[in-house]
Amino acid sequence: MRILHTSDWHLGRSFHREGLLGHQSAFMDHLLDVVTSEKVDVVVVAGDVYDRALPQVDAVRLADETLARLASSRAAVVVSSGNHDSAQRLGFGSRLIDTAGVFLRTDARGVGTPVLLGDEHGEVAFHALPYLDPTAMMEPWSLPVRSHEVVLTEAMRRVRADLATRPGVRSVVLAHAFVAGAAPSESERDISVGGVSRVPTSLFDDIDYVALGHLHGSHTLDERIRYSGSPLAYSFGEADQLKGSWLIDLGGSGVCAAEFVEAPVPRRLARLTGDLETLLTDPRLDIHGHDWLHVTLTDQLRPPQAMERLRRRFEHTLVLSFSPAGALLPTAPQTRATGRRDHDIALDFVRELRGVPASPAESALLLEACDACGDDTDLDTATGVD
Known part of the structure; x- marks a missing residue:
């Protein structure tokens, strides 16, 4: 079975107020080309389809077009929700959409129920774990403490309980989480709880392949556990990252080949x-x-x-x-000297910030601003200026 692993599309995101929907559309064209040229059997999307819980109309339209095109392709599609997605909105109509070979898994109540797909070696159980917020899951799952490790441990317990009823069936898990051994980028939303967000790779022991989402750089934690990363760079901290998807060949006894497929770069x-x-x-x-x-x-x-x-x-x-060359590090703020005028303090601030004094026009403007904010707005007695 040939699997294409992608994640973190963040449809609708902007980059410093520059719209990215055209670039994201180009990636979707690339994704469909890879499905055809590489004879992909299953596309897995490990969360963050959208950039926000209430996505803009154009982003929803692009997602709809992409999933419709994938449904008409040779590949089945398994999608889980991420921390940026609204589970209810992304999962709307999922039971109907299943019939088209597009499996949207966003409801925590479905954890432990797989999507079953087959090849010449038999069945593969795809367990798509939606993003599981520890606070939201404490009561329904009776968790002892609030942490990502605890909630994912319970999710994987349910996954293994299902797999125990399917001897010989291979397993693929989709998870949207920060797994130890990978480094985050500056554009990812913090999902830490009490400062602790990492979960150990041991949670996924004995799973044939783990398709991870959330981190925007591609990472190989081991041959079975990988992040695909985002298809586009979403911060300048990602400027040097290679973007793309993982092409995974799952044989009769597990992963037998993995290849990273580079995504197009519309603008560097x-x-x-x-x-x-x-x-x-x-x-x-x-x-x-x-x-x-x-x-x-x-x-x-x-x-x-x-x-x-x-x-x-x-x-x-x-x-x-x-970042002026040779500039001194900022010093601690000085306490205001008794009797100093606001205007003088403002002039000192400008001189320290720029290295040169304010011009006469700037000084006059600062004086006007200080007088407007002071108790006496009629006259600065030290200068005689109205």
Whole structure:
């Protein structure tokens, strides 16, 4: 049986206010091409189909089109919900949709009931675990404590109870969790409870393949346990990650081959660091003309209109930060000296922040702002300015 493992589509997500739906649609086209070219039997999606519980209309439309296309393909589809999804909305109509070969598993009450699919070696039990919030599951499952490890331990107990009734049947588990041994990215929503969110790989002992979701980088924890990662980079911290899906061959006795299938990159991400003049003139940076950029300026003084000037060369500059070369670390805030005017304190702040004093026009504007916020809005007696 050939399985294509993907996760964390996050349909409807934006990237620093740039819409990604067109890029996500390109990935869906790629996914369908892989199903056809690689003769995929089952596509598994390990959570976070949508980016938010109430997805935008265009994101729902793309999900609908993708699942309809997959239903018309050669592959069956098994989908579990993630922590970004609304289990009720994603799972709506799942019993009807099952008949099309698309199995949406979002309800915790179904944990322990597999999707059974077969090949020449017999049946494979796909146990798709929806994201299980420890707080929500404490009462219905009578859990002794609130933790991800405890709730997943109970879920896997139910999975194994089912598998015990199916001797010789191979098993695939989909889970949306932070499993020890993998590193998170900055774009993932924290799912920790009391500071503890990791669960051990031992929870999945004796499972033939574990398709994990939640982390946006691909990881191989062992030959049986993998994260596919997200199909697109959703933060600049993911700029160097290779995005794609896992193509898994499940033989008669377990995983016999695994291949990572790279996803298309509609627009690359890059980080540039340097002084503004160099960034605007260095011909070696021409390769980044169409990239989404996070730029860090190292100028001693903040250049005026830096973002506008950068965007004239790099139109997709999205984030601008400053880290002056040789700058001292910030000192602890100074207590206000008795009798000092607000205007003087504001001028000191500007001088410390930029390294140069405020201009006369800026000083006048700051004075006007201080007077407007003070008790006496009529006159600054120290300067005679109304």
